[in-house]
Structure formats: C-alpha cells, structure tokens
Amino acid sequence: MTVMNDISRPRLLAWATILASLVIQTGAQSDVVPATCPAGEQWAYNSVNQSVCTVASNLAAVCNPQQIYTIPALSHPGDVYGGPIKGDDCRCNSVFYSLLSACGFCQGYQYIKWSVFIKNCTDPKVGSYPEDIPQGTAVFDWAYGDVLVCGDIPIAILAG
Numbered sequence: 001m002t003v004m005n006d007i008s009r010p011r012l013l014a015w016a017t018i019l020a021s022l023v024i025q026t027g028a029q030s031d032v033v034p035a036t037c038p039a040g041e042q043w044a045y046n047s048v049n050q051s052v053c054t055v056a057s058n059l060a061a062v063c064n065p066q067q068i069y070t071i072p073a074l075s076h077p078g079d080v081y082g083g084p085i086k087g088d089d090c091r092c093n094s095v096f097y098s099l100l101s102a103c104g105f106c107q108g109y110q111y112i113k114w115s116v117f118i119k120n121c122t123d124p125k126v127g128s129y130p131e132d133i134p135q136g137t138a139v140f141d142w143a144y145g146d147v148l149v150c151g152d153i154p155i156a157i158l159a160g
Contacts, residue, residue, distance in 0.1 A: 037106035063090035092121030
C-alpha cells in the first residue's frame with residue numbers, strides 16, 4: 001500500500017487527467033467516469049443545463065481539438081484537480097481554473113489555489129479565456145471573475 005502526501009496527490013491527479021485523455025483518444029471511453037455535479041447543486045448548472053464539469057471539459061477540449069476530452073470524476077479523499085502541465089498554456093487561465101475548481105467542489109472535494117494551479121504556466125490569463133468558446137457551450141458569468149481579488153479562491157466557491 002502506498003501512502004500519498006498532500007503534494008503527491010495533485011501531481012497524481014494531473015497525470016491521471018492526462019492519461020484519461022489519452023485513454024479517451026484511443027477510443028476506450030467507457031473506462032473513464034466523467035465528472036458531474038449532483039442535480040441539487042443548482043449553482044453548478046448553467047442556462048443550457050450544462051454542469052461546471054461539462055463546461056470545463058468543453059473548454060479543455062478546445063486546446064486539443066483532435067481528441068475528445070473528459071474531466072474524470074474525483075473518487076478518493078484528498079483528490080484535487082491539478083494545474084496544466086508545462087507547455088499547456090491554453091488551459092492557463094482563470095476561467096478554466098474557476099470551472100475546474102467548481103467541478104471538484106460540487107463533487108464534494110477541495111480545490112488547489114490559483115497560485116498553485118499556474119505554477120507551470122508561462123503567461124496565465126486572469127478574467128479571460130484565450131480561445132473561442134465552443135458552440136453550444138454557455139460559460140458562467142462568475143467564471144470570468146478575478147481570482148486575485150478573491151484571495152486565491154475561485155469565484156464559484158464563493159458563489160456556491
């Protein structure tokens with residue numbers, strides 16, 4: 001049995017997210033349980049009934065349009081979604097961070113601070129998403145909030 005400390009869990013989950021996207025790319029989609037929020041968490045659903053997890057997945061998919069991207073559900077105490085890997089500047093923005101953090105929060109898990117999320121980013125964007133929003137995706141207004149104003153806490157956590 002391997003015991004993980006608080007530092008290794010985010011790294012493990014970041015790698016698990018990457019591996020999950022590779023599994024999905026190869027067609028083994030049934031192996032990944034997509035993240036979702038309980039129906040009772042009304043704050044976590046937008047005007048077109050997409051959960052924060054779905055919206056985060058849709059924005060992440062823009063970064064690699066040749067593959068399907070699914071954010072996997074968290075399942076173990078202490079799990080959190082990690083930040084982008086080096087060279088993944090498309091996901092280095094507070095909009096994706098807020099949605100991903102809210103996705104973990106609505107599942108009953110914690111989130112990492114913005115300052116930890118962006119440690120591998122060369123030019124993180126605050127208050128904006130650097131790509132076009134996918135058609136049919138409605139991004140929550142609060143996701144564009146300034147995480148720096150809120151003391152390193154995602155706006156969604158305050159809103160929820």
